Amino acid sequence: MYKKILIANRGEIALRVIxxxxxxxxxxxxxxxxxxxxxxxxxxxxxxxxxxxGPSNLSYLxxxxxxxxxxxxNADAIHPGYGFLAENADFADMCANHSIDFIxxxxxxxxxxxxxASAKETMKAAGVPVIPGSEGILSSAEEAREMADEMGYPVxxxxxxxGGGRGMRVVYRGEDxxxxxxxxxxxxxxxxxxxxxxxxxxxxxxxxxxVQLLGDSQGNVYSLGERECSIQRRHQKLxxxxxxxxxxxxxxxEMGEAAVAGAKRVNYVGAGxxxxxxxxxxxxxxxxxNTRIQVEHTVSEEVTxxxxxxGQIACHAGEVLPDWLGDMKLRGHSIECRINAEDPAKNFRxxxxxxxxxxxxxxRGVRVDSHIYSGYQIPPxxxxxxxxxxxxxxxxxxxxxxxxxxxKEFIIEGPKTTIPFHxxxxxxxxxxxxxxxxxxxxxxxxxxxxx
Ligand code: MV4
Numbered sequence: 001m002y003k004k005i006l007i008a009n010r011g012e013i014a015l016r017v018i019x020x021x022x023x024x025x026x027x028x029x030x031x032x033x034x035x036x037x038x039x040x041x042x043x044x045x046x047x048x049x050x051x052x053x054g055p056s057n058l059s060y061l062x063x064x065x066x067x068x069x070x071x072x073x074n075a076d077a078i079h080p081g082y083g084f085l086a087e088n089a090d091f092a093d094m095c096a097n098h099s100i101d102f103i104x105x106x107x108x109x110x111x112x113x114x115x116x117a118s119a120k121e122t123m124k125a126a127g128v129p130v131i132p133g134s135e136g137i138l139s140s141a142e143e144a145r146e147m148a149d150e151m152g153y154p155v156x157x158x159x160x161x162x163g164g165g166r167g168m169r170v171v172y173r174g175e176d177x178x179x180x181x182x183x184x185x186x187x188x189x190x191x192x193x194x195x196x197x198x199x200x201x202x203x204x205x206x207x208x209x210x211v212q213l214l215g216d217s218q219g220n221v222y223s224l225g226e227r228e229c230s231i232q233r234r235h236q237k238l239x240x241x242x243x244x245x246x247x248x249x250x251x252x253x254e255m256g257e258a259a260v261a262g263a264k265r266v267n268y269v270g271a272g273x274x275x276x277x278x279x280x281x282x283x284x285x286x287x288x289x290n291t292r293i294q295v296e297h298t299v300s301e302e303v304t305x306x307x308x309x310x311g312q313i314a315c316h317a318g319e320v321l322p323d324w325l326g327d328m329k330l331r332g333h334s335i336e337c338r339i340n341a342e343d344p345a346k347n348f349r350x351x352x353x354x355x356x357x358x359x360x361x362x363x364r365g366v367r368v369d370s371h372i373y374s375g376y377q378i379p380p381x382x383x384x385x386x387x388x389x390x391x392x393x394x395x396x397x398x399x400x401x402x403x404x405x406x407x408k409e410f411i412i413e414g415p416k417t418t419i420p421f422h423x424x425x426x427x428x429x430x431x432x433x434x435x436x437x438x439x440x441x442x443x444x445x446x447x448x449x450x451x
Contacts, residue, residue: 001317002026002077002101006070007045009081010060012369012388013293014041017079020309029073031066033059035379040371047073054381060084063091070100077101077316083383086292087114103316104270105291112266113289117160117198123274123286126265128258131277131285133200141181144199149174154202157181159188159195163288165235167191170202205437206277208232209244209284211259212300214308214325215268216315222325223256224300224308229275231425233348233441238418239425240296241335242303245396245434246278252330255284262286271297271312295338295388298369302334302392332392333399337407339370339387341378343416345448351415352378355386361409365392365402368410378415386417396434400426421446 004027007017021028030045035054042048049069052059080086089107124130148155159167167188169180189195207230215221228244259274275287342348355376360368370387393399
């Protein structure tokens with residue numbers, strides 16, 4: 001097992017990794033920017049090393065500074081958390097060249113899943129259902145037009161280097177294919193340095209459902225159930241839950257088996273997620289694979305009772321997963337609300353202010369993963385998530401009621417937050433009935449005058 005892990009991240013996920021390390025008897029090393037000197041990960045890790053000024057490109061993305069910190073502290077592995085360097089193939093390769101374990105897949109795996117068209121072909125070859133469309137990259141706008149005319153509209157053009165909603169164009173009429181093709185190609189060339197596009201039938205009003213996977217170095221891969229992530233705003237998830245209110249026991253087994261087959265095909269090791277779109281006929285299709293621990297792994301932990309962070313570290317250290325993970329039953333229902341320092345009355349404008357005071361909710365089935373404290377100054381350089389409020393109940397209704405109670409107990413003085421937005425969301429009838437899709441928030445009306 002590792003003796004010391006350096007955490008190349010900040011905020012709640014850095015604390016999450018520190019806690020897992022502590023329970024596993026592993027020493028932790030924090031790296032921090034000048035803006036994070038007073039952050040909790042800096043205080044709670046066994047050691048802390050400053051890696052540069054506040055802006056991310058000078059600190060949390062500074063691969064040389066991070067590797068140097070790992071070398072001077074004698075760390076044997078680096079945990080990247082999510083965001084920052086978590087899916088940076090060059091950094092994974094650099095770690096390997098320095099004989100430091102990167103707690104994530106190797107550079108080749110990151111690259112092959114980062115290229116969305118090739119990831120899709122790989123999954124298709126493994127028998128995972130994929131959305132009908134082009135095989136690999138399109139060679140011209142004319143090819144796109146012919147294919148779209150044949151399969152019928154609407155279709156969607158996607159940047160192969162995109163993902164997470166970036167570089168996509170929905171096309172409803174043949175006359176528009178050429179123009180949208182040109183726009184998407186130019187944009188993705190500029191944004192990603194790769195202008196490859198592929199085409200798919202556009203699935204209207206799908207749900208976003210993803211399967212949590214964990215694989216060990218012996219070739220065992222297990223599904224830890226699905227998460228419902230359809231409540232998103234501009235591709236930022238706001239609320240996640242497990243299980244999905246629309247996934248039956250039979251569908252769960254089918255999606256889990258498909259995801260496991262996909263991950264086994266590429267010899268996947270560690271924590272990973274396969275994202276699916278579920279259409280209104282109950283058919284699911286591969287969308288993307290994420291090769292990192294995700295923000296919302298917590299809801300899967302609550303319903304499986306399994307510590308995914310510790311499992312992820314153990315897998316990279318060469319331990320074999322227990323075989324009972326293969327017949328995991330989900331217990332009860334878990335929901336996560338992302339509490340962001342954003343003003344929901346002002347188009348979710350960031351509000352990076354001083355936390356004048358904070359009170360965390362508590363009680364049975366309430367978990368708060370957060371790095372904030374009274375007197376904490378939110379740095380302006382990073383994302384705006386302040387806390388993940390996670391509840392667990394014996395069923396969905398209890399979880400929703402428990403979440404509303406916890407949200408009402410959660411007091412944050414200083415910045416504007418998404419807390420009041422979440423209360424109204426969970427009081428909405430469609431949300432309570434589980435009747436929503438990925439477009440739900442586009443029409444949801446938040447009332448800033450209701451308390
Ligand atoms: C789609 C789609 C409909 N049909 N592909 C958005 C994120 C990126 N991973 C792919 N996305 C989509 N791909 C086809 N063929 C609809 C979306 C989509 C979406 C997906 C998941 C969650 C929220 C979304 C919001 C808008 C569009």
